[in-house]
Amino acid sequence: MSIFFHEQLYRSAAVMSQIKNFPVTVCGAGALGANITESLARSGFCQLKVIDRDRIEERNLSTQPYYRSDIGAFKAKILANNLYRALGVSIDAHSKELTPANADRLLANSAAVIDTFDNSVGRQAVKDYCASVSLPCVHVGLAADYSEIIWNEHYRVPSAANDDVCDYPLARNLVILTVAVACEVIVTFAATKEQQNLTCTIGDFALKPLIL
Amino acid sequence: MPDIRKILSQLAAQEAHLLDTQFLAPCVPGGSVRIRVSSLIYNFQPQPRNFEGWGIFAPVNEKIAAVIEEPSLPQIAEYLQLLVPVRLHLAYVLQGQTWLAYPVNESDAKQRTGVAKPVPVHLVTEGSQFEPILARWDGHCLWFEEIDRRADPLPSEKLKAAIKKLILPQEVRFKGMTPEMRTVYELVSRNIKDFDPKVRAQQRLQRALKMGGGELRDFGDRQNYWLVEWTSGTGEHHTSAIAKNDLTVMSAGICLSGLDKDFDLHSLVGVVENR
Numbered sequence: 036m037s038i039f040f041h042e043q044l045y046r047s048a049a050v051m052s053q054i055k056n057f058p059v060t061v062c063g064a065g066a067l068g069a070n071i072t073e074s075l076a077r078s079g080f081c082q083l084k085v086i087d088r089d090r091i092e093e094r095n096l097s098t099q100p101y102y103r104s105d106i107g108a109f110k111a112k113i114l115a116n117n118l119y120r121a122l123g124v125s126i127d128a129h130s131k132e133l134t135p136a137n138a139d140r141l142l143a144n145s146a147a148v149i150d151t152f153d154n155s156v157g158r159q160a161v162k163d164y165c166a167s168v169s170l171p172c173v174h175v176g177l178a179a180d181y182s183e184i185i186w187n188e189h190y191r192v193p194s195a196a197n198d199d200v201c202d203y204p205l206a207r208n209l210v211i212l213t214v215a216v217a218c219e220v221i222v223t224f225a226a227t228k229e230q231q232n233l234t235c236t237i238g239d240f241a242l243k244p245l246i247l
Numbered sequence: 248m249p250d251i252r253k254i255l256s257q258l259a260a261q262e263a264h265l266l267d268t269q270f271l272a273p274c275v276p277g278g279s280v281r282i283r284v285s286s287l288i289y290n291f292q293p294q295p296r297n298f299e300g301w302g303i304f305a306p307v308n309e310k311i312a313a314v315i316e317e318p319s320l321p322q323i324a325e326y327l328q329l330l331v332p333v334r335l336h337l338a339y340v341l342q343g344q345t346w347l348a349y350p351v352n353e354s355d356a357k358q359r360t361g362v363a364k365p366v367p368v369h370l371v372t373e374g375s376q377f378e379p380i381l382a383r384w385d386g387h388c389l390w391f392e393e394i395d396r397r398a399d400p401l402p403s404e405k406l407k408a409a410i411k412k413l414i415l416p417q418e419v420r421f422k423g424m425t426p427e428m429r430t431v432y433e434l435v436s437r438n439i440k441d442f443d444p445k446v447r448a449q450q451r452l453q454r455a456l457k458m459g460g461g462e463l464r465d466f467g468d469r470q471n472y473w474l475v476e477w478t479s480g481t482g483e484h485h486t487s488a489i490a491k492n493d494l495t496v497m498s499a500g501i502c503l504s505g506l507d508k509d510f511d512l513h514s515l516v517g518v519v520e521n522r
Contacts, residue, residue, distance in 0.1 A: 104373055104394070116320045120393065125321045 038122060039079040050226045051079050057225040058082040060142055062133060062161050063151035064110035065089070066098035066205065067175050070214040071149060073100055076118045076126065078218060084127040086141055087111040098210050133157055138164035147224060148172040149217065155195040162187055171224065175217045179204050181236040182213035184220050189232055209237050261285055266306045271318050271326055273390050274298050275369050276343050280312055299343050300370060327392050330383035331359050334395055335368060336403070336431040337378050339438050346371045348389070349431040351379055351398070360384045365434055376410070376435060377403035377428075399423070406432055413441050448473065448491075452512065455494055459516030472497050475512070479520050487515060 037043065043051045059080055061072045064087035072085050087110045091101045095110075105113045115128035133141050133152075138160050142148055148170060150161040158174065165172035165187050172187040212235055220231050261284050272280040276299045279290045291304065291312035301323050304312035333356055335348035345367050350356030353363035368382045371391040379398035382389040402423060409419045409432070416433040436442040441450070445468075452475055453463045460480040467474040473489045488498035489512050496510045510518055 104375075119320050119324070125319070 042079050046079075046222070046226075050222070054079050054222060054225045055081045058084070058144055058146045059149060059221065060084040060086065060145040060147075061149045061151065062086050062157065063153065064099075064114050065095065065151065065153060066210045067151035067177065067214060067217070068149070069099045069101070069110065069114050070210060071151065071175070071217055072114055072126065073118060074214055074218045075221065076122055076124045078222065081124055083124070084129070084141075084145065085111050085114055086129045086131070086133050087114075088130060088132040098205060098207050133160055135160045135163065139168075142170065145170060147221060149221065150174040151176075155192050159192045162190060162192055171230070173217070173220060173224075173230070175213060177205065177209065177213060180206075180209070181234060182209060182216075184213070184217050184231070184233045184235075186230040186232055206237060209235075212237065258285065258287070262309075265289065266308070269303055269305045269315065270312075271301070271303050271322055273301050273326075273370055275345060280304055324392075327383045327390065330385050330390070332392070333359055333382050333384050333389060334398070335366070335380055335382055335389070336428065337368070337371065337374050337376060337380055338365065338431050338434045339376060341367055344371050344391075345369050346374075346391075347434065348380070348382070349427060349434060351395075351425075351427055353427055375403075375407075377406040377431060379403065402428055406435075410435055410439070413439075413447065415442075451494070452477075452489070455512040456516060459513045460520070461516035477516075479516055481520060483519070485519060487512070 039051060046054075057080060059075060059082070061068050061075075061083065063069075064072065064085050068085065068087065072083060076083060089110050091099070091105045091108055091110055091113060093103075093106055095101060096103065099110075100117070101110070101113060109128075109130035111128040111130045115126040118124055118126055129141060131137070131141075134156075142161070142164055148161060148165055150158055150172060152158045152161065161172060162174070164170070174183075174185050174187070174190045176183050176185075176193070216233055216235055220233065223229050223231060265282070265284055270280075270282050272282070274280050274293050276297045279292055280302075281288055281290045283289070289309075291306060292310060293302070293304065294307060294311050294313040298314055301318050302314040303316050303318050303322075305315050306312045334351040335356075336351055338347040338349060341347050347365050348368045349365050350363050357363045366389055368380070368389045368391050371380070374380050374391075374394050379395040379400075381392045381395045383392050402421070405421045405424075406419070406428060416429060416436050419429065419432055440446060448468075449463070449466065452466055452473065456463050456477050461477050464476040464478060464484070466476065469488070471491055473491060474486065475489050476484070476486050478484050487496060489495070490497055494512045496512065496515050
C-alpha cells in the first residue's frame, strides 16, 4: 500500500502518476511556501525543489511547519530534511537568494513554478524569467484578510512598500486555506493544464449551520 | 594454490581504482576516515585536517582524502541505515559535536552493542541536555541520527528543571522516571561545579546568613556539623557550630543559656544583633 493511498482513491491512479513525475519549484519556504511544499509532497508530488535564503525565526512557528529546535537554521534545508524523514521524499533544497542572474539555473527543469516570496524583487525575478522562457508560474500571495492565486500572464508584482516586514497581521487559518486552494490549482494544472486564477478570504470557508 | 602475484596485481588494480573513487564518511576533529576494499582497511587523513562532520571525500593520495562537498540527508540516511540503531539520552558536550550520552534502556543497548555504559556520540547537530536521541552503532562508535520523535519530551524538560534547581540525583522524582534517567542525571550533575558538596554547603550557609542579615566568612567541615565563621550586620565576628542536616545551632559562640538548639543559623543572626 502506498503512502498516497487515500489521495489515489480520490484522484485516480492516472492523476497520481502525472503529479508524481511533475517537477515543481516552490520559491519561498515561509508560511505559504513551506506549507505548500509539505502539502504537495504529502499529496504525491515527488519532484519538488524549494528555494529560500532565510533562516527560521521564533515568530515563524505559528504559521510555518518548523520546530523550536530549528530556530536559526535555513528554512529550505530543514523543510527538505523534515519531509525526507516523514515521507522518504527527497526534495531539492537551495538556501540561496533567487536573483535575475541565477533564476535560469535555479528554475531549470521545472514544469511549473510557484512564487510565494515575501519581497517584490524576488517576485519580479521569478515573473520575468518565467515569462521569458514561457514557463508556467503561479504567484500566491496574502494580504491582511484575503489571498490571491494568479498565473504569470495576469500577475502584477506589488509595490515594494511592504517588502520583508515582519509585523504584519496574519491568520494561520487563512494561510492554510490559501495553501489548500493553491495546491488544488497545481494539481488541476498538472492533470489538465487548466490555469485557474482565484482569490479567497477566511469567509470563503463553506460553513453551513447544522440543523438538528 | 592461489598465485600470489595474481592476488597482488588484483589488489594493486583495486588500489588504483580506489584513488578515483569518491566516498561518504563521518569524521571527528583530528580523526581519520576509513574505507574497506577487499577486506583491506584504508585510512585517510581528512583535508582540512580538523574537519568535523559528514563529508563526501575524494582521495588525494594513499594517505589523504579531501572533503569535496557536504552530503544530502538522504545520502547520510542511506549510510546510517546500514548500522545498528540505539536510543540514548544526551548528557553533556565532551568536545565539538561529540556528546556524552547514556542508553534509554540499558538492557536493549546491551543486546545491540554489547555494553550499557556512558558513551560518546559523534556529530550531534541538534538536541540539548537530557534529550532522547537515536544514534547508530558501527561496532566502534556511535553516530547521531536524529532526535527521537517517538520519545516523550516531558521527562527531559523535568530533568532540565531539576538540574537548574540543583536538586540532588537521589532526590529527583517524577512519574515515569526510569533508572536510566537517574543515571544520566547523575552524569550531568557530576559535571556541574555547583553539585560539589562543598560548594552546595557554602551556598546553603550563605543563603541562611544573608536572610538574617549576616555574612559568611569561612567554614570548616567537622563530620556532622560545620564550624561557621561569620559576621553580623554590625560587623561583629562570630564562630558557631551548625548542624549539617537542618542548620540548627549546636553551639552559638555566644551565651544562649543552653537554648542553642532552639535556633537555626538564620535566626541566630537576629538573636546576636538584638541581645
